[in-house]
Amino acid sequence: MKKDVKLYNMILPPFMLFFFVPTLWIVSALGNFIIDSIVLLIISIFIYKKFTWQLYKKSIIPVFLFGFLSDFLGVLYLMAISIGSGAEYYEGNDIGKQILSGIYLATNHSCYDSIYGVLFIVSGILFSSIFIFAFNYRVSFNNKGLSKKQKIIASLTMAIITAPYTFLLPKELFYP
Template sequence: MKRDIKLYNLIFPMWSIYFFGLLFPVFLLILLPANFLVDSLVLLLLFQWLKMPEKKAWYQKTILKTWGFGFLADFLASGIFWILSEGLSAVFQDADVNLYLPYSSIPSFLFTTAAVLLAGIFIYIFQRKFVWKKYALEEGQKKKIALGMAVLTAPYLMYLPPM
């Protein structure tokens, strides 16, 4: 008798790397500096686009909070979707849906898209509530910066299939 065994849970999807960063610190050595560089570049581009005076001063005041809360948003979204994937993989196993491969099926793609969107929403909320709340900027500028950070720094690497 031949059995077809599928080992979906042995594969690490790209979005779970954020969540497993705490368990395997070597991931953090790659993720933290990469996130810092991306957040720095996007923040400086947003300052340039909004024609903000004293870009360097604003950057120095906000980059660490921007970076920390951005990583926290990615981590939270990844953790939520890792937990959901554990429960849903059993549900979809009979339907031959692999949530770890974003382009393998429509449910997998939608699952990954939901994870990216959730992270973007967290980034926006954290930017508005914790990073820019106390600074004397126009509300429109705060919203544009928060939205720009959410859209441009959402963890699109979650769309990469596992290695």
């Protein structure tokens, strides 16, 4: 006797695809490396007032790896809050339930369905950005011949420009 297998509602938020589609790791890593390289080269020009391969060669691998790790930590943060909140859709005027509904809508539909959903996803982007800044300041740009001010500017620039803004992409782009 043949057993029918059915999958019901197996749709994930875009930021969770990272865990379940390993080919996305390669595409994401390549995209991150290219963006990190461009930003690092621009930073090199503005900090040194000229282009130098020295900063690029010494920094690109840690910048890339810690940036990728920071994006991963942002995904874990969003997943932990999403799962931990037991998010469901609620109706009513209770602010707590509206926030939980926003998290539910952001993870199961689109973050743009609720202001709280947008704020939830933006908090994940900020979470990742803090790690990007910290890793770059403490490790990637440490002992590279930069002053404290230059390290802060370089780290802040990397954190702002390379933040995982793709978390804001609507799920409809991934699921027709």
